[in-house]
Amino acid sequence: MTATAARPAAVPLGPPPSMVVKKFVSRVLFYVVIALLLVFFMLPMLWIVLAPFDASPSLTIKLPDFSTGNFSELWHNPYALRSLLNALIISLGTMALVLVFGALASYALSRVRVPGRDALLYALLLLSSIVSGTAAMVPIFLLMTNVHLIDSQLGVVLVMTGGLLPAAIFILKDFMDATPRSYEESAKVFGASPLQILRHVVIPIARPGLATIAVWALVNAWGNFLVPFILLRSADKYPAAVVMYTFYTEGGQPKLGLISAFSLMYSIPVVIAYLVVSRRYGFRFHGGIKS
Amino acid sequence: MPRTAVATDAAGLGRARAGGFVAPALVLVGLFLVFPALWTIYLGLTDYRLTGLAAAAPKMVGLQNFRDALADRFFLNSLWLTLIYVAGSAIIGQTVLGFALAWMMQKVRPSVRGVVETVVLLAWLLPGSVVSFLWWAMLNRRDGTLNALLDTPGYNWLIQHPMLSIIVFNTWRGTAFSMMLFSAALQAVPPSQLESARMAGANGAQQFRDVVFPHIRGHVLTNTLLISLWTFNDFSPYLLTAGGPNHKSEILPAFIYNRAIGTGELGYGAAISLIMLVINLIIALLYLTLLRTRKVKT
Numbered sequence A: 001m002t003a004t005a006a007r008p009a010a011v012p013l014g015p016p017p018s019m020v021v022k023k024f025v026s027r028v029l030f031y032v033v034i035a036l037l038l039v040f041f042m043l044p045m046l047w048i049v050l051a052p053f054d055a056s057p058s059l060t061i062k063l064p065d066f067s068t069g070n071f072s073e074l075w076h077n078p079y080a081l082r083s084l085l086n087a088l089i090i091s092l093g094t095m096a097l098v099l100v101f102g103a104l105a106s107y108a109l110s111r112v113r114v115p116g117r118d119a120l121l122y123a124l125l126l127l128s129s130i131v132s133g134t135a136a137m138v139p140i141f142l143l144m145t146n147v148h149l150i151d152s153q154l155g156v157v158l159v160m161t162g163g164l165l166p167a168a169i170f171i172l173k174d175f176m177d178a179t180p181r182s183y184e185e186s187a188k189v190f191g192a193s194p195l196q197i198l199r200h201v202v203i204p205i206a207r208p209g210l211a212t213i214a215v216w217a218l219v220n221a222w223g224n225f226l227v228p229f230i231l232l233r234s235a236d237k238y239p240a241a242v243v244m245y246t247f248y249t250e251g252g253q254p255k256l257g258l259i260s261a262f263s264l265m266y267s268i269p270v271v272i273a274y275l276v277v278s279r280r281y282g283f284r285f286h287g288g289i290k291s
Numbered sequence B: 001m002p003r004t005a006v007a008t009d010a011a012g013l014g015r016a017r018a019g020g021f022v023a024p025a026l027v028l029v030g031l032f033l034v035f036p037a038l039w040t041i042y043l044g045l046t047d048y049r050l051t052g053l054a055a056a057a058p059k060m061v062g063l064q065n066f067r068d069a070l071a072d073r074f075f076l077n078s079l080w081l082t083l084i085y086v087a088g089s090a091i092i093g094q095t096v097l098g099f100a101l102a103w104m105m106q107k108v109r110p111s112v113r114g115v116v117e118t119v120v121l122l123a124w125l126l127p128g129s130v131v132s133f134l135w136w137a138m139l140n141r142r143d144g145t146l147n148a149l150l151d152t153p154g155y156n157w158l159i160q161h162p163m164l165s166i167i168v169f170n171t172w173r174g175t176a177f178s179m180m181l182f183s184a185a186l187q188a189v190p191p192s193q194l195e196s197a198r199m200a201g202a203n204g205a206q207q208f209r210d211v212v213f214p215h216i217r218g219h220v221l222t223n224t225l226l227i228s229l230w231t232f233n234d235f236s237p238y239l240l241t242a243g244g245p246n247h248k249s250e251i252l253p254a255f256i257y258n259r260a261i262g263t264g265e266l267g268y269g270a271a272i273s274l275i276m277l278v279i280n281l282i283i284a285l286l287y288l289t290l291l292r293t294r295k296v297k298t
Helices: A002-010 A017-053 A069-076 A078-111 A117-130 A137-146 A153-178 A182-189 A194-205 A207-223 A226-231 A240-246 A256-281 B014-043 B064-071 B073-105 B110-125 B128-138 B145-150 B162-186 B191-199 B204-232 B237-241 B252-262 B266-297
Strands: none
Touching: A017 A069, A017 A256, A017 B073, A017 B110, A017 B128, A017 B162, A069 A078, A069 A256, A078 A117, A078 A153, A078 A194, A078 A207, A078 A240, A078 A256, A078 B014, A117 A153, A117 B014, A117 B266, A137 A153, A137 A226, A137 B014, A137 B252, A137 B266, A153 A207, A153 A226, A153 B014, A182 A194, A194 A207, A207 A240, A207 A256, A226 A240, A240 A256, A240 B128, A256 B110, A256 B128, B014 B266, B064 B073, B064 B266, B073 B110, B073 B162, B073 B204, B073 B252, B110 B162, B128 B145, B128 B162, B128 B237, B162 B204, B162 B237, B191 B204, B204 B266, B237 B252, B252 B266
16 A cells, blocks of 8 residues: 555656666667668669769679670660660650550540440450460460561560550540630630540640650560560560570570669669659559559 | 530530540550450460461360469469468558558658668669669679679579568569558648547557558558559569579469460460459459448548
8 A cells, every 4th residue: 555655756757767768779789670671672773873884794783893895785786775775666666556546545445434434444454464475475476476566666665555445544534624624615615626636735734644644654664574575586586684684695695794784774764754744744543553 | 424524515515526536545555455364365266376386276274274374283373372472572561561651751850761761762763674783783693783782692582582572572673552552641640639549648650550550541451552563563573583493483474474475375375364354353353352341430
């Protein structure tokens, strides 16, 4: 009894020193964990930043013995620049088709009640997520062989467009739904045709959505390895993703100078595209999730 | 769904023209997405091969390919490895690491947060061929950085631990998505509820279980299903190990490639693809059902 009565007097005014130490230690541990995670994510990427500028690059990450020799090797390699150009052709082509057909289809689906529209959209979304390049590689390979689109960049563009369109339509339809109808009505009063209305009224308003889809399609096509790997045969048609794996010496050793400089050149456009979009439109959440 | 204001045809498009607008997209999707999927079903029932007698005149063999698959220890091995790969890199690796990062980034200065998020995002943005090479370089036996750091010269990680290598690789590659999703989800947890839990003396784990988790449960499910689907269909581990050594990291995409295009067994490859499509379908249906029930609730 007396013990309980005496206790309140013993309560100290601040937190006990052991608590302060504990808090300090946990704060330090917290930052150690963050630093370790940062190292884990950064370490593999350091090579692509340092090795391209090294006179004699090895696989180990080390401070470069500065030289621009790797870039001149890249410049003189017949396939390297060619493949970047090929990647550009393929991804711009894919982007253009996805944008044009995606915008047309999503606009029509947003404005007109085609019978079975909701079922169609649902089926499209389902399809785009289940039919992946990996699961469909056999029939796509056979189909392209039969229609003589094997070893053709057009074939690669068409296959990629088919794969990207469903998700593009799904996302674009939301943007189209959100554009106000009153502008279209007044344009119609002044005698504009539906295509004119789409071009001069709807597309300018839906531009943020279209820009997001454009970059998304571009980055996807730019990085796609499997489709060109299966469908292309001649080395002068390979895009960057595939050509990287041909930079080996006769002895099977990777040409590290060339590969490092090439990886850097190949990666920079993706990073720039991301920065532009995130600065302008806030890219953060158009990655395919909308809830 | 009832007729809503959404579908007012302000531009006077009309059904016929609307059909014309939708047609080109549908033709492309039909030719290069739907048709291949359907053809997979047919091919899976034949003994089609890339070369030789069965290339000229493929025969229908019914369900033989599927029976072969169930008796093929390489297929069963591949299925098992795929399960380990998805569970290890998507469900455990990306979800846990992504959540941990999102959670920790709430409590740091904006500058630190900016640096960490950019680095994690870069791993996700860089082209697959480049990141595969970067990891190949890091894990290399002769002068890879990992051996230099751990002082284990000559240790061949890709041969000794092929599965661990591709699991860590895919965790590194894909964590950004979970991190972004969870950091958006965590912003929706009301701070007042966390505050009252703290006042009531709940510790970190209890706060997580009773306050945070109920708010983000839907996002956890969404995230798990989506990244499982993507990981399951991911071809890039092939660039690291090509399924080897000796089938030890031959997950389904690598198995299909090695059998269909590598040894030319197109029919058998198509049958395995079909199994993959069915698994994709199940995951996607789960996801869509989930989205729907959530829409009904709100």
